[in-house]
Amino acid sequence: MISRRVTLERERSRIFVAVVGAPLAAVATGCGMIAFLPFSAPLALAIGVHSIVPLWAVLTCSLPLLASMRIAWLLCGSMFVVPMIALWMRHAGMLA
Amino acid sequence: MRLGARAYQTEWSLHAWIGVVCSVLAFVSFFCGVFALFRSELTIWQDPALHRQLGATEQRLSYEALLARVREQRTLPTGARVAFTRYEASHWVAVLIHDPATQRDTELWIEPQTGRVREGYSRLADELYEMHFVYQLPFGSEIAGVAAMAFFIASLTGILIHLKDLRRALWRFRPQLRLRFSSSDAHKVLGVFGLPFALMYAWTGTLLGLLTVLSGIVTTLVLPGDVSPGDASGSIGSEAELVRPMAASAPLDAWIERARTAVPERLVQLVVLDGWAQHGSILGVYFTGSSLVDSPFVEIDAETGALIRIASGAESPLDRANRVMFDLHYATYGGLLLKVLYAVLTYGTCAVIVTGNLIWLERRDPARRRAANRFLERTTIAVPGGLALASAGYFALNRLLPESLAQRAHWEFGLFLMIWAVAAIAAYCPRVLARHAAGGLCCAASVLLFAVLLLELLQRRVPSSLSPTHAELSLWIVDGLLLALAIGSAALGRRSLRHARSSAVEAAPILSTNTRTST
Numbered sequence: 384m385i386s387r388r389v390t391l392e393r394e395r396s397r398i399f400v401a402v403v404g405a406p407l408a409a410v411a412t413g414c415g416m417i418a419f420l421p422f423s424a425p426l427a428l429a430i431g432v433h434s435i436v437p438l439w440a441v442l443t444c445s446l447p448l449l450a451s452m453r454i455a456w457l458l459c460g461s462m463f464v465v466p467m468i469a470l471w472m473r474h475a476g477m478l479a
Numbered sequence: 480m481r482l483g484a485r486a487y488q489t490e491w492s493l494h495a496w497i498g499v500v501c502s503v504l505a506f507v508s509f510f511c512g513v514f515a516l517f518r519s520e521l522t523i524w525q526d527p528a529l530h531r532q533l534g535a536t537e538q539r540l541s542y543e544a545l546l547a548r549v550r551e552q553r554t555l556p557t558g559a560r561v562a563f564t565r566y567e568a569s570h571w572v573a574v575l576i577h578d579p580a581t582q583r584d585t586e587l588w589i590e591p592q593t594g595r596v597r598e599g600y601s602r603l604a605d606e607l608y609e610m611h612f613v614y615q616l617p618f619g620s621e622i623a624g625v626a627a628m629a630f631f632i633a634s635l636t637g638i639l640i641h642l643k644d645l646r647r648a649l650w651r652f653r654p655q656l657r658l659r660f661s662s663s664d665a666h667k668v669l670g671v672f673g674l675p676f677a678l679m680y681a682w683t684g685t686l687l688g689l690l691t692v693l694s695g696i697v698t699t700l701v702l703p704g705d706v707s708p709g710d711a712s713g714s715i716g717s718e719a720e721l722v723r724p725m726a727a728s729a730p731l732d733a734w735i736e737r738a739r740t741a742v743p744e745r746l747v748q749l750v751v752l753d754g755w756a757q758h759g760s761i762l763g764v765y766f767t768g769s770s771l772v773d774s775p776f777v778e779i780d781a782e783t784g785a786l787i788r789i790a791s792g793a794e795s796p797l798d799r800a801n802r803v804m805f806d807l808h809y810a811t812y813g814g815l816l817l818k819v820l821y822a823v824l825t826y827g828t829c830a831v832i833v834t835g836n837l838i839w840l841e842r843r844d845p846a847r848r849r850a851a852n853r854f855l856e857r858t859t860i861a862v863p864g865g866l867a868l869a870s871a872g873y874f875a876l877n878r879l880l881p882e883s884l885a886q887r888a889h890w891e892f893g894l895f896l897m898i899w900a901v902a903a904i905a906a907y908c909p910r911v912l913a914r915h916a917a918g919g920l921c922c923a924a925s926v927l928l929f930a931v932l933l934l935e936l937l938q939r940r941v942p943s944s945l946s947p948t949h950a951e952l953s954l955w956i957v958d959g960l961l962l963a964l965a966i967g968s969a970a971l972g973r974r975s976l977r978h979a980r981s982s983a984v985e986a987a988p989i990l991s992t993n994t995r996t997s998t
Contacts, residue, residue, distance in 0.1 A: 410693070425797060428795070436685050440632050441635075444639065448486050
């Protein structure tokens with residue numbers, strides 16, 4: 384009974400990380416690329432915007448494959464939080 | 480290469496669930512995508528007045544005269560956007576008036592040679608085009624974008640789960656086997672064969688559908704206060720210079736000539752007057768572009784006639800990338816044969832979507848014991864079958880409704896929706912066997928399409944020469960599309976009805992044996 388519940392929760396976590404985590408991480412990473420790629424602004428904009436969709440798809444397919452959902456959420460969270468903090472710092476003038 | 484057992488199971492579940500959840504929406508988008516591919520041909524086909532093409536379309540038009548004609552017919556609201564579109568296959572000019580206050584659009588067609596005005600005959604081409612990205616629903620474009628993304632992920636997971644037998648999946652098709660296996664074979668063969676195209680449709684479709692949302696997010700997070708990604712190329716004129724009202728007697732033709740001088744050797748395709756009788760009005764002159772490269776346009780101050788900017792539409796890398804995405808999606812980089820190939824692959828993708836749902840049902844619940852699976856089965860018939868029948872009905876109504884009918888275009892679309900709704904109700908009716916419903920809808924669609932083609936053959940004049948005009952070619956292309964749809968619907972309907980009959984014959988002895996055993 385307990386193992387069935389654990390499996391169910393794990394399945395739910397897998398679906399949640401694929402459906403919610405992947406797009407958030409992809410969009411945040413794309414925005415981070417636009418802001419911080421060492422290319423000219425228009426080129427960085429093109430690369431950043433056009434990398435969101437493939438990144439989203441790859442994350443959705445690969446995140447549920449990770450053995451531990453904790454690692455999947457950690458990876459997803461870092462891909463979302465790091466660019467967002469960097470963007471906030473850039474907006475506040477702390478980063479170039 | 481082979482995935483581990485757990486990874487295979489995860490990818491299989493992801494593929495199946497995403498496929499089932501987005502299947503219906505994806506089917507609507509793909510089915511109407513073929514109509515979107517042939518939109519300009521359908522625009523000519525839908526109105527008999529446009530069937531006859533007079534003279535060369537390259538001739539210079541007087542946009543001043545066209546605007547005067549529009550103003551005789553309509554009082555242009557302040558701030559209105561008036562767009563004049565020319566089609567290669569017609570000497571008529573389409574005029575679209577958008578009222579920003581009410582957000583309403585009015586379409587007129589003007590014959591420049593005679594000044595004849597035609598209004599609201601049909602919106603068949605536009606409505607089917609808009610249904611490709613579910614524009615009739617609120618946030619339709621975004622919903623279609625998410626469905627395209629789901630299809631993209633389903634395609635990728637499909638590759639992963641068939642890595643072990645990708646080559647065999649390309650050719651193994653055993654129609655004589657049970658439905659579960661024959662539909663699985665068809666799903667794999669069509670899926671693997673059209674895989675590069677499906678990935679391309681889905682990727683470009685996601686971007687086109689979600690570009691507005693992504694632009695908004697990027698503007699908010701990365702470029703606060705800067706230009707949006709869509710306007711990244713910038714402009715020459717400043718706001719202060721643009722604040723001037725446009726005079727009603729503005730010499731449009733002289734200004735368009737100035738734009739032609741700025742972009743030589745290209746034909747004017749679209750002229751847009753944005754902000755009628757308002758401060759800051761702009762005249763945009765759009766020229767025929769080179770596919771995958773550019774689509775040049777010129778913006779002119781509608782008060783002074785001064786050039787604001789001359790742009791190729793591909794100034795920034797983002798513009799160029801977006802242009803490539805658009806051209807790949809709408810097959811504008813090739814000729815007619817490429818469009819035909821796209822259409823064939825798109826119908827193949829429709830079959831992949833339907834067979835995917837069939838595999839789900841036959842594998843998980845062949846007797847349809849669960850209500851959710853019965854609902855899925857009926858939905859898989861109601862939406863695709865209903866759409867096929869309603870589209871056939873739309874084409875028939877276009878030819879049968881009287882020309883004098885008020886609000887004719889609205890009647891056509893309203894009846895199209897009504898046919899779809901009635902077909903869906905019939906498909907959901909539990910007394911009707913699912914396969915009978917599927918067969919009946921497909922056969923009815925086929926009969927209607929053959930009737931439309933028969934009408935066309937009776938009314939159509941034989942081409943005057945061996946080199947048909949663009950308009951004649953458009954009509955034959957649409958007829959070819961309808962013929963393909965009619966034959967496909969007939970084949971599907973026949974197969975469904977035959978399956979229903981053979982299932983009933985197989986079930987009869989089993990039922991009688993069961994009855995004997997129980998007694």
